[in-house]
Amino acid sequence: MNSTKINFAIIGCGSIAERHANQIKLNGGKLIACCDVDKIKATNFASEYLINSYSSAEDMLQNENSIDVVAVCSPNGLHYEHTIISLKAGKHVICEKPMALEAMHCKEMIELAATKEKSLFMVMQNRFNPPVRELKKIIDQHLLGTISNVHLSCYWNRNYDYYLNSSWKGTKSLDGGILYTQFSHFIDILLWMFGDVKNVNAIVGNFNHKEFIEIEDSGIVCLKFKNNILCTINYSVNAYKKNFEGSLTVIGANGIVKVGGAYLNTLEYCKIKDYQTDLINEGNKENNYGSYAGSMSNHNHVYENVMEVFSNNASIATTGLEGLKTVELIQNIYQSATWI
Numbered sequence: 001m002n003s004t005k006i007n008f009a010i011i012g013c014g015s016i017a018e019r020h021a022n023q024i025k026l027n028g029g030k031l032i033a034c035c036d037v038d039k040i041k042a043t044n045f046a047s048e049y050l051i052n053s054y055s056s057a058e059d060m061l062q063n064e065n066s067i068d069v070v071a072v073c074s075p076n077g078l079h080y081e082h083t084i085i086s087l088k089a090g091k092h093v094i095c096e097k098p099m100a101l102e103a104m105h106c107k108e109m110i111e112l113a114a115t116k117e118k119s120l121f122m123v124m125q126n127r128f129n130p131p132v133r134e135l136k137k138i139i140d141q142h143l144l145g146t147i148s149n150v151h152l153s154c155y156w157n158r159n160y161d162y163y164l165n166s167s168w169k170g171t172k173s174l175d176g177g178i179l180y181t182q183f184s185h186f187i188d189i190l191l192w193m194f195g196d197v198k199n200v201n202a203i204v205g206n207f208n209h210k211e212f213i214e215i216e217d218s219g220i221v222c223l224k225f226k227n228n229i230l231c232t233i234n235y236s237v238n239a240y241k242k243n244f245e246g247s248l249t250v251i252g253a254n255g256i257v258k259v260g261g262a263y264l265n266t267l268e269y270c271k272i273k274d275y276q277t278d279l280i281n282e283g284n285k286e287n288n289y290g291s292y293a294g295s296m297s298n299h300n301h302v303y304e305n306v307m308e309v310f311s312n313n314a315s316i317a318t319t320g321l322e323g324l325k326t327v328e329l330i331q332n333i334y335q336s337a338t339w340i
Contacts, residue, residue: 006310009033009067009091011057011082012074013045016096020071021049023303033067035060057082061089069306072096076181077174080105083120087112094121094306098184099323101176103331106324113320121306121316122323125298126185127192131259131267134279135250139193143275144252147229152190154183154235155244156262163212170213177215178237179330186246188318188326189264190223190231197329199224202337208238221333 006029010017013036024031035054036042046053054060061067070086071094072079080100086093093113099106099122113120126132138144158178168174175181191197204219221233239245247260247268255272267279301317308314 006030006307007032007066007068008071009035009060009064009069010045010071010073011035011060011086012072012078013038013041014073017045017071017073019299020073020094020303021045023299024071026300027303027307029069029303029307033060033064057085061085061091067091069094075168075174076176077101077168077171080109083109084112087116087118087120090116090118092119092121094123094302095323096123097188097323097326098176098180098330099320099327101180101327101331103324103328106320106327110320110324119309119316120320121302121309122318122320123299123302124185124188124318124322124326125302126189126264127318128298128301129259129264130279131261132189132264134267134277135248135257135259136193138257138272138275139250143254143272144250144257145254145273147194147250147252149249149251150190150194150229150231151249152186152231152233152235153245153247153249154186154233155239156182156237156246157239157242157244158182158209158217158237160209160212163209170209170215172214175213175215177330177334178217178235179219179333180327182237183235184326184330186233186235186248186264187329188322189248190233191325191329192322194225194227194229194231196226196325197223197332198226200329200332200336202333203340204334204337205340216337216339219333219337 008024008029008031010020013034021031031049031051033052034045035057039055042053069092072082073096074082076098079095083093083095163170202221204216206217209217217238218236223231243262246263249258258269260266260268270277305317
Protein backbone atom coordinates (compact mmCIF):
# COMPACT_ATOMS: atom_id res chain seq x y z
CA MET A 1 0.00 0.00 0.00
CA ASN A 2 1.46 3.37 -1.03
CA SER A 3 1.47 5.73 1.96
CA THR A 4 0.48 8.73 -0.21
CA LYS A 5 -2.75 6.95 -1.05
CA ILE A 6 -3.79 5.96 2.47
CA ASN A 7 -7.10 7.55 3.48
CA PHE A 8 -7.69 8.15 7.17
CA ALA A 9 -10.71 8.95 9.32
CA ILE A 10 -10.85 9.98 12.97
CA ILE A 11 -13.46 8.97 15.56
CA GLY A 12 -13.61 11.52 18.37
CA CYS A 13 -12.70 15.15 17.75
CA GLY A 14 -11.17 16.08 21.10
CA SER A 15 -7.72 17.57 21.67
CA ILE A 16 -5.78 14.37 20.93
CA ALA A 17 -7.45 14.12 17.51
CA GLU A 18 -5.52 17.19 16.39
CA ARG A 19 -2.25 15.33 17.03
CA HIS A 20 -3.45 12.54 14.76
CA ALA A 21 -4.74 14.88 12.06
CA ASN A 22 -1.45 16.76 11.88
CA GLN A 23 0.66 13.60 11.78
CA ILE A 24 -1.52 12.06 9.07
CA LYS A 25 -0.76 15.08 6.89
CA LEU A 26 2.95 15.26 7.78
CA ASN A 27 3.43 11.56 6.98
CA GLY A 28 1.80 11.68 3.57
CA GLY A 29 -1.64 10.33 4.42
CA LYS A 30 -4.98 11.92 3.58
CA LEU A 31 -7.58 12.68 6.23
CA ILE A 32 -11.02 12.50 4.64
CA ALA A 33 -13.57 12.30 7.46
CA CYS A 34 -14.23 12.67 11.18
CA CYS A 35 -17.07 12.00 13.58
CA ASP A 36 -18.12 13.01 17.07
CA VAL A 37 -21.42 12.80 18.94
CA ASP A 38 -20.94 16.50 19.61
CA LYS A 39 -22.02 17.84 16.21
CA ILE A 40 -20.52 21.28 16.79
CA LYS A 41 -17.16 19.77 17.70
CA ALA A 42 -17.24 17.51 14.63
CA THR A 43 -18.23 20.38 12.34
CA ASN A 44 -15.52 22.67 13.66
CA PHE A 45 -12.90 19.95 13.33
CA ALA A 46 -14.01 19.17 9.78
CA SER A 47 -13.88 22.85 8.83
CA GLU A 48 -10.33 23.15 10.13
CA TYR A 49 -9.09 20.18 8.11
CA LEU A 50 -11.47 20.53 5.11
CA ILE A 51 -12.99 17.09 5.52
CA ASN A 52 -16.45 15.54 5.92
CA SER A 53 -18.02 15.35 9.38
CA TYR A 54 -20.52 12.93 10.92
CA SER A 55 -22.23 12.56 14.27
CA SER A 56 -21.89 8.77 14.40
CA ALA A 57 -19.15 6.32 13.51
CA GLU A 58 -21.66 4.05 11.81
CA ASP A 59 -22.77 6.77 9.41
CA MET A 60 -19.21 7.74 8.62
CA LEU A 61 -18.14 4.18 7.87
CA GLN A 62 -21.21 3.54 5.72
CA ASN A 63 -20.78 6.70 3.65
CA GLU A 64 -16.99 6.93 3.31
CA ASN A 65 -16.08 3.78 1.42
CA SER A 66 -12.54 4.89 0.63
CA ILE A 67 -11.37 4.97 4.27
CA ASP A 68 -8.33 2.72 4.78
CA VAL A 69 -7.45 3.48 8.41
CA VAL A 70 -9.52 4.70 11.35
CA ALA A 71 -7.87 6.51 14.27
CA VAL A 72 -9.93 5.90 17.41
CA CYS A 73 -9.61 9.01 19.61
CA SER A 74 -12.89 8.72 21.52
CA PRO A 75 -13.23 8.39 25.33
CA ASN A 76 -11.58 5.33 26.92
CA GLY A 77 -14.79 3.42 27.42
CA LEU A 78 -15.69 3.70 23.73
CA HIS A 79 -12.41 2.43 22.27
CA TYR A 80 -13.69 -1.15 22.18
CA GLU A 81 -16.96 -0.27 20.45
CA HIS A 82 -15.35 2.02 17.89
CA THR A 83 -12.51 -0.37 17.11
CA ILE A 84 -14.91 -3.27 16.61
CA ILE A 85 -17.21 -1.42 14.21
CA SER A 86 -14.21 -0.10 12.26
CA LEU A 87 -12.70 -3.58 11.92
CA LYS A 88 -16.08 -5.01 10.90
CA ALA A 89 -16.21 -2.36 8.19
CA GLY A 90 -12.89 -3.66 6.88
CA LYS A 91 -10.65 -0.85 8.14
CA HIS A 92 -7.25 -0.88 9.79
CA VAL A 93 -7.30 0.77 13.24
CA ILE A 94 -5.00 3.03 15.25
CA CYS A 95 -6.32 2.96 18.83
CA GLU A 96 -5.40 5.60 21.39
CA LYS A 97 -4.52 4.47 24.90
CA PRO A 98 -5.92 2.65 26.73
CA MET A 99 -6.89 -0.11 24.32
CA ALA A 100 -10.12 -0.66 26.29
CA LEU A 101 -11.29 -0.80 29.90
CA GLU A 102 -11.62 -4.60 30.04
CA ALA A 103 -9.12 -7.27 29.03
CA MET A 104 -11.96 -9.35 27.56
CA HIS A 105 -12.74 -6.54 25.11
CA CYS A 106 -9.08 -6.26 24.12
CA LYS A 107 -9.03 -9.95 23.26
CA GLU A 108 -12.10 -9.52 21.05
CA MET A 109 -10.41 -6.61 19.26
CA ILE A 110 -7.28 -8.68 18.61
CA GLU A 111 -9.25 -11.69 17.39
CA LEU A 112 -11.40 -9.64 15.03
CA ALA A 113 -8.37 -7.84 13.57
CA ALA A 114 -6.81 -11.23 12.86
CA THR A 115 -10.03 -12.58 11.33
CA LYS A 116 -10.41 -9.52 9.11
CA GLU A 117 -6.66 -9.52 8.31
CA LYS A 118 -6.38 -5.89 9.41
CA SER A 119 -3.62 -4.11 11.31
CA LEU A 120 -4.33 -2.96 14.86
CA PHE A 121 -1.94 -0.29 16.19
CA MET A 122 -1.72 0.84 19.82
CA VAL A 123 -0.61 4.38 20.67
CA MET A 124 2.05 4.12 23.38
CA GLN A 125 4.32 6.97 22.39
CA ASN A 126 6.40 7.13 25.58
CA ARG A 127 8.36 4.16 24.23
CA PHE A 128 9.96 6.59 21.80
CA ASN A 129 11.37 8.94 24.47
CA PRO A 130 15.20 8.87 24.07
CA PRO A 131 15.92 8.20 27.79
CA VAL A 132 13.32 5.41 27.80
CA ARG A 133 14.91 3.78 24.76
CA GLU A 134 18.33 4.08 26.39
CA LEU A 135 17.06 2.32 29.53
CA LYS A 136 15.44 -0.38 27.40
CA LYS A 137 18.78 -0.98 25.67
CA ILE A 138 20.58 -1.17 29.03
CA ILE A 139 18.09 -3.74 30.32
CA ASP A 140 18.06 -5.81 27.14
CA GLN A 141 21.87 -5.98 27.20
CA HIS A 142 21.83 -7.04 30.90
CA LEU A 143 24.22 -4.22 31.80
CA LEU A 144 22.62 -3.75 35.23
CA GLY A 145 23.14 -7.38 36.19
CA THR A 146 20.44 -8.89 38.39
CA ILE A 147 17.67 -6.32 38.83
CA SER A 148 16.06 -6.38 42.27
CA ASN A 149 13.97 -3.20 42.55
CA VAL A 150 11.98 -0.92 40.28
CA HIS A 151 10.10 2.19 41.38
CA LEU A 152 7.66 4.19 39.25
CA SER A 153 6.55 7.66 40.40
CA CYS A 154 3.67 9.43 38.65
CA TYR A 155 2.74 12.78 40.22
CA TRP A 156 0.58 14.90 37.95
CA ASN A 157 -2.05 17.60 38.37
CA ARG A 158 -5.65 17.28 37.23
CA ASN A 159 -7.77 19.97 38.83
CA TYR A 160 -11.46 20.78 39.08
CA ASP A 161 -11.60 22.55 35.72
CA TYR A 162 -10.08 19.55 33.94
CA TYR A 163 -13.01 17.38 35.02
CA LEU A 164 -15.66 20.11 34.89
CA ASN A 165 -14.97 20.72 31.19
CA SER A 166 -15.45 17.06 30.22
CA SER A 167 -18.56 14.90 30.00
CA TRP A 168 -16.61 11.66 30.50
CA LYS A 169 -13.38 12.24 32.44
CA GLY A 170 -13.64 11.05 36.02
CA THR A 171 -16.49 8.62 35.32
CA LYS A 172 -16.20 4.89 35.96
CA SER A 173 -17.84 3.90 32.69
CA LEU A 174 -15.87 6.07 30.23
CA ASP A 175 -12.72 7.08 32.11
CA GLY A 176 -12.16 4.00 34.25
CA GLY A 177 -9.47 5.42 36.54
CA ILE A 178 -6.33 7.53 36.38
CA LEU A 179 -4.17 4.49 35.65
CA TYR A 180 -6.09 4.22 32.38
CA THR A 181 -6.34 7.90 31.45
CA GLN A 182 -3.16 9.47 32.81
CA PHE A 183 -0.71 6.67 33.48
CA SER A 184 -1.32 3.72 31.14
CA HIS A 185 1.78 4.80 29.16
CA PHE A 186 3.86 4.23 32.29
CA ILE A 187 2.31 0.81 32.94
CA ASP A 188 3.11 -0.15 29.35
CA ILE A 189 6.76 0.83 29.89
CA LEU A 190 7.00 -1.46 32.94
CA LEU A 191 5.66 -4.46 31.03
CA TRP A 192 7.77 -3.67 27.97
CA MET A 193 10.94 -3.60 30.04
CA PHE A 194 10.40 -6.19 32.78
CA GLY A 195 7.89 -8.71 31.42
CA ASP A 196 4.75 -10.21 32.91
CA VAL A 197 3.56 -9.68 36.49
CA LYS A 198 2.96 -12.48 38.99
CA ASN A 199 1.52 -10.75 42.08
CA VAL A 200 -0.44 -7.50 42.53
CA ASN A 201 -1.51 -5.54 45.61
CA ALA A 202 -2.78 -1.97 45.78
CA ILE A 203 -4.28 0.75 47.96
CA VAL A 204 -6.20 3.61 46.31
CA GLY A 205 -8.19 6.60 47.48
CA ASN A 206 -9.84 9.85 46.48
CA PHE A 207 -8.44 12.66 48.61
CA ASN A 208 -9.11 15.92 46.76
CA HIS A 209 -11.70 15.12 44.07
CA LYS A 210 -14.54 13.50 46.02
CA GLU A 211 -17.14 16.03 44.93
CA PHE A 212 -16.77 15.62 41.19
CA ILE A 213 -15.21 12.31 40.10
CA GLU A 214 -16.17 8.64 40.58
CA ILE A 215 -12.61 7.29 40.50
CA GLU A 216 -9.45 7.47 42.60
CA ASP A 217 -7.03 10.38 42.53
CA SER A 218 -4.12 8.53 44.21
CA GLY A 219 -2.75 5.05 44.70
CA ILE A 220 0.15 2.84 45.76
CA VAL A 221 0.82 -0.46 44.00
CA CYS A 222 3.17 -3.35 44.83
CA LEU A 223 4.08 -5.77 42.05
CA LYS A 224 6.23 -8.86 41.72
CA PHE A 225 7.21 -9.71 38.18
CA LYS A 226 7.50 -13.33 37.07
CA ASN A 227 11.28 -12.89 37.06
CA ASN A 228 11.01 -11.92 40.77
CA ILE A 229 11.80 -8.22 40.28
CA LEU A 230 10.01 -6.18 42.95
CA CYS A 231 8.21 -3.02 41.87
CA THR A 232 6.34 -0.20 43.56
CA ILE A 233 4.16 2.40 41.85
CA ASN A 234 3.20 5.62 43.62
CA TYR A 235 0.77 7.70 41.58
CA SER A 236 -1.46 10.73 42.02
CA VAL A 237 -3.15 13.60 40.17
CA ASN A 238 -2.88 15.79 43.28
CA ALA A 239 0.45 17.44 42.46
CA TYR A 240 0.22 21.14 43.30
CA LYS A 241 -0.58 23.41 40.33
CA LYS A 242 1.13 21.39 37.59
CA ASN A 243 2.57 18.02 36.60
CA PHE A 244 5.58 17.34 38.83
CA GLU A 245 7.17 13.98 38.04
CA GLY A 246 6.99 10.87 35.90
CA SER A 247 10.04 8.81 36.79
CA LEU A 248 11.34 5.25 36.72
CA THR A 249 14.21 4.07 38.92
CA VAL A 250 15.86 0.69 38.31
CA ILE A 251 18.30 -0.88 40.77
CA GLY A 252 20.58 -3.70 39.65
CA ALA A 253 23.64 -5.44 41.00
CA ASN A 254 25.86 -3.45 38.62
CA GLY A 255 24.22 -0.06 38.67
CA ILE A 256 21.30 2.33 39.10
CA VAL A 257 19.39 4.26 36.45
CA LYS A 258 16.70 6.89 36.93
CA VAL A 259 14.70 8.21 33.99
CA GLY A 260 12.77 11.20 35.25
CA GLY A 261 11.41 14.62 34.50
CA ALA A 262 7.65 14.98 34.41
CA TYR A 263 7.22 12.60 31.46
CA LEU A 264 10.11 10.09 31.49
CA ASN A 265 11.96 12.63 29.33
CA THR A 266 15.22 13.11 31.24
CA LEU A 267 18.05 10.78 32.21
CA GLU A 268 18.47 11.99 35.79
CA TYR A 269 20.97 9.41 36.99
CA CYS A 270 22.96 6.64 35.31
CA LYS A 271 25.76 4.88 37.17
CA ILE A 272 26.61 1.48 35.72
CA LYS A 273 29.77 -0.59 36.04
CA ASP A 274 31.94 -0.24 32.92
CA TYR A 275 29.31 1.73 31.00
CA GLN A 276 29.01 5.35 29.87
CA THR A 277 26.19 7.04 27.95
CA ASP A 278 26.22 10.18 25.82
CA LEU A 279 22.42 10.30 25.76
CA ILE A 280 20.66 13.59 25.08
CA ASN A 281 18.59 14.03 28.23
CA GLU A 282 15.33 15.44 26.94
CA GLY A 283 12.92 14.12 24.35
CA ASN A 284 10.15 16.07 22.64
CA LYS A 285 8.11 18.56 24.61
CA GLU A 286 4.97 17.40 26.37
CA ASN A 287 1.54 17.32 24.71
CA ASN A 288 0.05 20.72 25.52
CA TYR A 289 -3.74 20.81 25.84
CA GLY A 290 -4.07 24.41 26.98
CA SER A 291 -5.10 24.10 30.63
CA TYR A 292 -3.09 20.92 31.23
CA ALA A 293 -0.21 18.90 29.81
CA GLY A 294 0.28 15.21 29.06
CA SER A 295 2.97 12.76 27.97
CA MET A 296 5.65 13.33 25.36
CA SER A 297 4.48 14.42 21.93
CA ASN A 298 5.77 11.39 20.01
CA HIS A 299 2.83 10.75 17.69
CA ASN A 300 5.20 11.46 14.81
CA HIS A 301 6.97 8.17 15.57
CA VAL A 302 3.64 6.36 15.83
CA TYR A 303 2.61 7.49 12.35
CA GLU A 304 6.05 6.88 10.89
CA ASN A 305 5.63 3.29 12.03
CA VAL A 306 2.12 3.09 10.58
CA MET A 307 3.38 4.22 7.18
CA GLU A 308 6.34 1.83 7.34
CA VAL A 309 4.00 -1.07 8.07
CA PHE A 310 1.86 -0.29 5.03
CA SER A 311 4.64 0.65 2.62
CA ASN A 312 7.49 -1.67 3.65
CA ASN A 313 5.82 -4.45 5.68
CA ALA A 314 7.54 -3.28 8.86
CA SER A 315 6.54 -4.67 12.25
CA ILE A 316 3.92 -2.84 14.32
CA ALA A 317 5.71 -0.88 17.08
CA THR A 318 3.07 -1.59 19.74
CA THR A 319 0.75 -4.50 19.06
CA GLY A 320 -2.73 -5.36 20.27
CA LEU A 321 -1.25 -8.04 22.51
CA GLU A 322 0.88 -5.41 24.25
CA GLY A 323 -2.16 -3.17 24.61
CA LEU A 324 -4.04 -6.10 26.13
CA LYS A 325 -1.32 -6.76 28.71
CA THR A 326 -1.42 -3.14 29.87
CA VAL A 327 -5.20 -3.20 30.30
CA GLU A 328 -5.01 -6.59 31.99
CA LEU A 329 -2.53 -5.34 34.58
CA ILE A 330 -4.47 -2.14 35.28
CA GLN A 331 -7.67 -4.18 35.65
CA ASN A 332 -5.90 -6.53 38.07
CA ILE A 333 -4.56 -3.57 40.08
CA TYR A 334 -8.05 -2.13 40.50
CA GLN A 335 -9.55 -5.52 41.34
CA SER A 336 -6.93 -6.10 44.03
CA ALA A 337 -7.11 -2.57 45.42
CA THR A 338 -8.27 -1.65 48.91
CA TRP A 339 -10.07 1.71 49.00
CA ILE A 340 -9.33 4.08 51.87
